[in-house]
Amino acid sequence: MENFNYYAPTQVIFGRRTEEQTGELVRAQGCQRVLVHYGSGSVKKSGLLDRIFRSLDEAGVSYICLGGVVPNPRLSLVYEGINLCKREGVDFILAVGGGSVIDSAKAIGYGVTNEGDVWDFYEKKRQASGCLPVGVVLTISAAGSEMSDSSVITNENRCLKRGYSSNYARARFAVMNPELTMTLPKYQTASGCVDIMMHTMERYFNQCENMELTDGISEHLIRTVMKNARILMDEPDNYEARAEVMWAGSISHNGLTGCGTDGGDWACHQLEHELGGMFDVAHGAGLAAVWGSWARYVMDARPERFAGFAVNVMGVEAGKNEMETAIKGVEAMEAFYKALEMPVCIRDLGIDPAEKELRELAEKCSHFRRRTVGCVKKLDVNDIYQIYKNALTYEENGDQKDPHRPEKV
Ligand code: NZQ
Numbered sequence: 001m002e003n004f005n006y007y008a009p010t011q012v013i014f015g016r017r018t019e020e021q022t023g024e025l026v027r028a029q030g031c032q033r034v035l036v037h038y039g040s041g042s043v044k045k046s047g048l049l050d051r052i053f054r055s056l057d058e059a060g061v062s063y064i065c066l067g068g069v070v071p072n073p074r075l076s077l078v079y080e081g082i083n084l085c086k087r088e089g090v091d092f093i094l095a096v097g098g099g100s101v102i103d104s105a106k107a108i109g110y111g112v113t114n115e116g117d118v119w120d121f122y123e124k125k126r127q128a129s130g131c132l133p134v135g136v137v138l139t140i141s142a143a144g145s146e147m148s149d150s151s152v153i154t155n156e157n158r159c160l161k162r163g164y165s166s167n168y169a170r171a172r173f174a175v176m177n178p179e180l181t182m183t184l185p186k187y188q189t190a191s192g193c194v195d196i197m198m199h200t201m202e203r204y205f206n207q208c209e210n211m212e213l214t215d216g217i218s219e220h221l222i223r224t225v226m227k228n229a230r231i232l233m234d235e236p237d238n239y240e241a242r243a244e245v246m247w248a249g250s251i252s253h254n255g256l257t258g259c260g261t262d263g264g265d266w267a268c269h270q271l272e273h274e275l276g277g278m279f280d281v282a283h284g285a286g287l288a289a290v291w292g293s294w295a296r297y298v299m300d301a302r303p304e305r306f307a308g309f310a311v312n313v314m315g316v317e318a319g320k321n322e323m324e325t326a327i328k329g330v331e332a333m334e335a336f337y338k339a340l341e342m343p344v345c346i347r348d349l350g351i352d353p354a355e356k357e358l359r360e361l362a363e364k365c366s367h368f369r370r371r372t373v374g375c376v377k378k379l380d381v382n383d384i385y386q387i388y389k390n391a392l393t394y395e396e397n398g399d400q401k402d403p404h405r406p407e408k409v
């Protein structure tokens, strides 16, 4: 087991009607003026926003509002939020929504606390020295931003989606009522489940040995999400299934499933972020679209790990050798994505990048050839291009794109 530093300071208030406690939770932070930040309308339509306002009023909290966050949250709204907070003397941000709202809140928090252009942090030009405190009322189980140290923002002028991580932005509290996620469209529920699984899979595919406990937690977490995601496709109001998925979403990305590892691979997230930046696709769906291509491209570097995943997580029977088992596992995951009506290739996302755009995606993902991504295999710009290219279409059984598939007899 590798050495590790596990830090998960967010207070979690989980269960039915917990949003009624929001006012008291905010007041306990000792702040003077709060920004309530939210998305494009779901929280108004569901009546949640009104309930939050009531709770803040009852607690005597002074607040202002800024809505309009969109998926793949935009830098322009972050700038607007920073100016608003400075003007109004805001000292606490309450994010009511999903990963996009929370990430936008964190970015505004960085911009208020630090001088200069907040985008510098996302470009890794410099480090933040603080962030306004952020609290969360979560409405979608997916990104895990309610307990993670990350914030992912899209610079719409440059079609660039970039993440920045620091412990300053960890939410002070996260209110999680699984009932709030029952209004989600099926596509968002499925996309969220893929993202949750991927946060653990990215950590699971690593270059380490001997992580018995972490592997066990990870494998069980992924199986739990798969089981309950299937239930939610038919029963969106199933509280227990919503609750399992919601809790999995937080612990899948709060560091727990990375303890004792080298941190994991994360190539698929980097690949997806460029797709999101250029084509504005839903994050989880974008991950599903590239995962099979990535797995086939790198699995020969760690066939035993992929074979273990196939048997322990996907429940497939071992094949004649590790590679055969590994491929069966990938196919089983793709079948699961299809069952969720998730994409298994880029064209399934409803986009069709031209050759020039695939090259551009690869250039951006490699930070214009200044970095490699992934650790199972370190991927340079050419590898990245090839993975995008292979991910463009999906041939049944993966015959044409699978360099390791045994000959058919
Ligand atoms: O804007 P509204 O109207 O609220 O609609 C949202 C949005 O259209 C809707 N929605 C959310 N809760 C709902 C609901 N609709 C009905 N009922 C509800 N209860 O769902 C749509 C998606 O919302 P979004 O916040 O974008 O989803 P998600 O949580 O998946 O966040 C995605 C963003 O998080 C980033 C992604 O890259 C993407 O930008 N990520 C952030 C991470 C982090 N900070 O740790 C890690 C992740 O890997 C990810 O990169």
Ligand code: ZN
Residues within 6 Å of the ligand: 143, 195, 198, 199, 269, 283
């Ligand atoms: Zn993710």
